[in-house]
Amino acid sequence: MKIIVPVLAAAAIALASGTAFAQRADVVIGVVLEPPHLDPTAGAAAAIDEVVYANLFEGLTRIGPTGEVLPALAESWEVSEDGLTYTFKLHEGVKFHDGAEFSSADVKFSLDRARAEDSTNAQKGLFAAIENVEATDPTTVTVTLSRPQGSFLYNMGWGDAVIVSEATAAGNMETPVGTGPFKFDSWARGSSVVLVRNPDYWGEAVALERAEFRIVPDAAAAIPALLSGDVHAFPNMPAGDALAQIQSDDRFEVVIGSTEGETLLSINNGKEPFDRLEVRQAIAHALNREEIIAGNGSGLGTPIGSHFSPANAAYVDLTDTYPYDPEKAKQLLADAGFADGISATLKLPPPPYAREGGQVIASQLRQVGIELEIIPVEWADWLSQVFTEKDYDMTIVSHTEPNDIDIYSRPDYYFNYQNESFNAIIAELDSTSDEEKRNELYGEAQRILAEDAVVGFLFQLPKIGVWDAKLEGMWENSPIPAIDLTQVKWAE
Known part of the structure; x- marks a missing residue:
């Protein structure tokens, strides 16, 4: 027998069940890497920002899904005609998760902390142009720069520039408060x-x-x-x-x-024999990017010849600087005094692009006389051994920070690369706001890195x-x- 339930009765049943028409409000997100901690102002691992950026912590500005700069804790800002003074108007009624009131004092604390001499911020260079931070009133912050910086508002949108409370900053690694x-x-x-x-x-x-x-x-x-x-x-x-x-x-x-992930065969330029240009050129000629991409776990990726995203307007295609040529690689090694080959280590963090791509690269380098001992390492060990202590010969990693070509100018960066001409271009770029001129400088910087074969430029991570x-x-x-x-x- 068919039972007909009146509409009102059906509605009552649905309401009684409580969940019949309730919209789901939970989600489980899968991530490959566990963050080493949860403070984006004190670590270089992208896995930290993946969890906390915009979700838990906020900055003065934020980066949107297409790379645009958007307001965040600052509802608006004004820039002086000389480009040296930024006046931020902050949102009112903002509270930290522990109930404490947010104010301009927290912005001053966060920016001063990030740029301090003893700062542990992994992107301390973002704050290098800041000369002074003044909490003008509870909802106004005035930031004075020592020089114009075309990327300043963008820089303030990085995870490394989020605003934290002085009262809880020390505990943000384990119990973050944003x-x-x-x-x-x-x-x-x-x-x-x-x-x-x-x-x-x-x-x-x-x-x-x-x-x-x-x-x-x-x-x-x-x-x-x-x-x-x-x-x-x-x-x-x-x-x-x-x-x-x-x-x-x-x-x-x-x-x-697309991502900002330039995937590299990183090379320790400060260690013999990789301090020799001919050896790095040999490595570059030994790399078959198409084969590496096919074997990197997904089989997807865009070949790159320098440290820049192909999606960027300033990108220069330099993949032909050192085309795949195993015989040329062998000759360069012989010319450098290594006709009998080289032995080295290749430390591989957990992502498939590294573990699987590393096997392909080891095979390619073996064909030209470079024998690699593959050493799998966990992410925390990679950060300590490779990134911090520079205890490595070669490694594979994707650099996912946006527009981060400046990392090659940092004197203590794990590449151990030094080039004064490159550094001068980065310094000029930092003080240039004209878009056309910035793109020209980006092109010059890309060419220097490609010609110096600083690392093995592989592909843009999809x-x-x-x-x-x-x-x-x-x-x-x-x-x-x-x-x-x-x-x-x-x-x-």
Whole structure:
């Protein structure tokens, strides 16, 4: 017998159930790398920003999904005619997650801390042009520069420039306190980081009540987690050979976007024999980029010949500077006095582009007489051994910071590269605001790096985004290393 339920009765049943028509408000995001800690002002790992940028911490400005500079804690700003003074008007009614009132004093503390002599900020150069920070009144900050800086507002949108409270800054690595629309809930080491909605957020409330960033290090674990629904989205999916299978499944949306990730065979230029240009040129000639891309885990990527994104208007295609030529590589090694070959180490962090691509590169270099001992390292060990202590010969890593060609001018950077002509160009670029002139300088800088074969320039890392087809608001591209959940929601 067919039972007909009156409309009003059906509605009552739905309301009684509580969840019949409720929109989902939680999400599980898969990430490959676990952050070493959760303070973006005290670490270089992109995995930190992926979790906390725009979600938990905010800066004066922020970088949007297409790389544009947007207001954040500063609702507006004025720039003096000489380009030296920036006056920021701050939002009122902003609170930190511990309930403390946000004011101009927090901005002054954060910027002064970042540029201090003993600063541990991984991008201290972002603040080098700042001469003075004045908390003019509770909602006004005046920043004076020592020289005009065309990228200043952009720089203030980096994760390294977020605003923190003096009262809680020391504990942000483990229990971060920001002003963002989400607040920290818990961190199960090796498993996940959980954020929950901030009910006292000053701006537009987010749709999600809970967001879990689950650490899923490889395709073998990622694929079943996605297919079973345990993980709803992988903004950077380690899909491997299963990408085609996922693309054919209408339960998921697959978006191949771009990143700022210049993937490099980094070389220790300060260590023999890699301090010899001929040796680095030999390495460059030994690299078959197409083969490396095919074997990097996803089979996707755009070849690069210098440290710049092909999506940038200032990009110069320099992939033919040292074309693939194994015989030329052998001759260069012989000319440098290494006819019998070279032995070296290759330290590989966990991402597939490194672990899988490293096998291909080791094989290519072996063909020209460079024998590499492959040493797999965990991400924390890579940061300490390679990035900090410079204890390496070669390594593979993607540099995902935006417009970061200036890293080659830093005297203590892990490449151990020194070139005064390059440094002069970067200094001029830093003080130039004219777009046409900046692009010209970017081109000169790219050419110097390519000709010096500072590292093995491999490819621009693709962003393989995979998520539940009902999930809206995910970023298609990665102009910065962030998984911004502020606009993410489930379709009604």
